[in-house]
Amino acid sequence: xxxxxxRDLLIGLSGLAAAASAGACxxxxxxxxxxxxxxxGLGYYATRIIMPQFANCRFSRLAALVSGDPAKARxxxxxxxxxxxxxxxxQTFDRIRDNPDVDVVxxxxxxxxxAEYTIRAAQxxxxxxxxxxxxxxxxxxxxxxxxxxxxxxxxxxxxxxxFQPHNLHAIRLVRDGAIGRPRYLLAEHGFVQGDPTKWxxxxxxxxxxxxxxxxxxxxxxxxxxxxxxxxAVTARSTTDRxxxxxxxxxxLSAWTLEFPSGAINHGMSSYSSNxxxxxxxxxxGRIELEPxxxxxxxxxxxxxxxxxxxLTPPPGPAVNxxxxxxxHMAECILNDRQPLISGEMGLQDMRIVDAIYxxxxxxxxIRL
Ligand code: NAD
Numbered sequence: 001x002x003x004x005x006x007r008d009l010l011i012g013l014s015g016l017a018a019a020a021s022a023g024a025c026x027x028x029x030x031x032x033x034x035x036x037x038x039x040x041g042l043g044y045y046a047t048r049i050i051m052p053q054f055a056n057c058r059f060s061r062l063a064a065l066v067s068g069d070p071a072k073a074r075x076x077x078x079x080x081x082x083x084x085x086x087x088x089x090x091q092t093f094d095r096i097r098d099n100p101d102v103d104v105v106x107x108x109x110x111x112x113x114x115a116e117y118t119i120r121a122a123q124x125x126x127x128x129x130x131x132x133x134x135x136x137x138x139x140x141x142x143x144x145x146x147x148x149x150x151x152x153x154x155x156x157x158x159x160x161x162x163f164q165p166h167n168l169h170a171i172r173l174v175r176d177g178a179i180g181r182p183r184y185l186l187a188e189h190g191f192v193q194g195d196p197t198k199w200x201x202x203x204x205x206x207x208x209x210x211x212x213x214x215x216x217x218x219x220x221x222x223x224x225x226x227x228x229x230x231x232a233v234t235a236r237s238t239t240d241r242x243x244x245x246x247x248x249x250x251x252l253s254a255w256t257l258e259f260p261s262g263a264i265n266h267g268m269s270s271y272s273s274n275x276x277x278x279x280x281x282x283x284x285g286r287i288e289l290e291p292x293x294x295x296x297x298x299x300x301x302x303x304x305x306x307x308x309x310x311l312t313p314p315p316g317p318a319v320n321x322x323x324x325x326x327x328h329m330a331e332c333i334l335n336d337r338q339p340l341i342s343g344e345m346g347l348q349d350m351r352i353v354d355a356i357y358x359x360x361x362x363x364x365x366i367r368l
Contacts, residue, residue, distance in 0.1 A: 035330035036063030038086075038102045038126070040093070040117050041109035042072055045131065049295060050108065051080060053322040059330035063101040066093050093117070097124035103333055106158075107131060110205040111212060115140035122151040129329055131158040133216050134346030136207025138354050141347040148343060156329050156339035157346035159220060163324025166298035167224070169313030170280070170287050174225055178302060180284025182226050182263045187218035188277045189293065190252075190270030196244040201271075209239070209249030211353060215269030217293045219352050221278045222257055222265040225287075230257035230265070230352060232367050237360035245271065255356045296320075 037060055039046050054062045064086035067073040073087045088096060096102055105121035107114050107130040114130045121128045128148060134157045135141040148155040161167045174182060190210055199205040206212055223229065235255035239246045251272050257265040268275070276291035285304035291297055300311045318324035325341070332339045355366040 031059055031334055034061040035059055035103045035333050036061055036101045037129075037326070038064035038066060038088075038096055038099075038105045040066040040105060040107045040121075041113075042067045042069070042076060043108065046106075046108040047076065050106070050322060050326070051076070053320070053326060054080070056319045056323045057327050057330070058318075059334060060326040063103075064088065064096065064099060066090065066096070066105075094120060094124055096121070096126060102126055104129060104154075104329060108158075110199045111207045112136045112205050115144050118144045118155065119147040122147040122153050122155075125151060125153070127154040127329070127333055129156045129158060129325075130346075132346070132349075133207070133212050133353065134343070134350055136212065138347065138350045141343070141350045145343040145347060154329070154332055154339055155343035156325075156332075156341050157343065158325065159341040159345065160321040160325045161217070161220065161293050162224065162341050163316055163318060163328065164293070164298065164321040165313040165316035166289055166300040167221075167292070168316055169311065170278075170289055170300055171224055171227075173287055173302060174227070174280065174282075177284075178304070179280065179282030179286055182261070182280055182282045185222050185225060185263065185265040185267075185280045186278065187221045187265060187267040187292075188270075188275035189214035189217040190268070190273055190275040192274060193245050193271040196247070201245055201247075201249055203248040206249055208353075208357065209246070209251060209253075210269035210271040211237075211250065211253040211356060213269070214271075215253055215267065215353065215356070216349055218267035218269060218278075219257075219349050221289075221292060222267055223348070225278065225280050226259055226261070226263055226265070228259040228261060228263065229348065230368055231260055232258040232365050233352060233355040233359050234365045235356040235359040237357075243272075250360075253356060253360060255359070257352070 062080050065073045065077055065082055066088040068090055077087055086099060086101060104127040107117045111133055115135045118128045118130050200213055233255060237250045237253045239251040252270045254268040276294055278289040278292040280287050288301045290299055302309050302311055316324055318327055329339055355368060359366045
């Protein structure tokens, strides 16, 4: 089987399939009942980015809130028309099983809490979306998949780039051979951390440093653009332990992933410098996404025969990547399909992240 044909079967096309299915549903009548989401954790990403998007969703609605801060929950409930009976604390969370308005629980908590709330949600009979990174260990990710499978519930990871037009178009270009055979992929993600007291800099809550938080975007891009799974990982990490921000977690991680086709990926993540860049070079040209994965403002270029062209991708499956992700899960529930941004996809990322940590700790090249 030719490389490009094989790539068609792998994860690189998950977003394209999502786009196709969402596009088909866009033309259809809206469902009689929208899928009800409970949001667990009312921090920045939940309140500023995700919750306002329900207004743009066709298949999803905000049905319940889970928070340790009752006053904040009540204020947001009033704003979003969530009834008092659908407000929960972390202690009363399990009672969500008795709430027929809630179909799916979306876990937007610090990383080390994703596993606990995913498993409790599944045990309460609800489908689950968990934020990235899926968990803080391979064992946790496996336990999350097992809990959802035992409960007969669907599990998805908040990989919004699979619904983002520039990323989808980049995948399409690679699939269509626009850059020839992929040979080398550079993927960089990072930002400058400030306040050393943040949970992202606490090992117990974050599970790790820049690799857990931003490195997963680099790993994801390498997987969905090449459409291949790495077979070997070699990594280095560098951290100034005298810097109060980095007493517990790593700052800069850099790694090499080797793919079965012979393509190589250099990936990195940082908490002390700004990066958001992906470049995939093939034997006939290259594509660049810069920035590649922010909330908005992506750009995509294609360089062939020495000519660089800025591309405007066709619209994605939904009005934006957040709506695409929310409605994709809702459609999967409505039509009993498996989410494309699956628990297994998140587990594979955790295996790669784990190999990067082990290699950087002196483990040499790790075979996957
Ligand atoms: P945040 O600090 O703004 O919010 C975290 C929430 O968890 C807060 O409401 C906080 O009160 C609550 N919480 C409960 N128990 C806590 C505890 N023991 N310690 C600290 N907070 C606790 O964080 P955020 O930026 O919203 O990130 C939340 C999750 O969402 C993370 O897993 C992060 O990786 C993910 N995230 C994803 C994206 C994306 O683009 N997909 C973007 C941002 C964040």
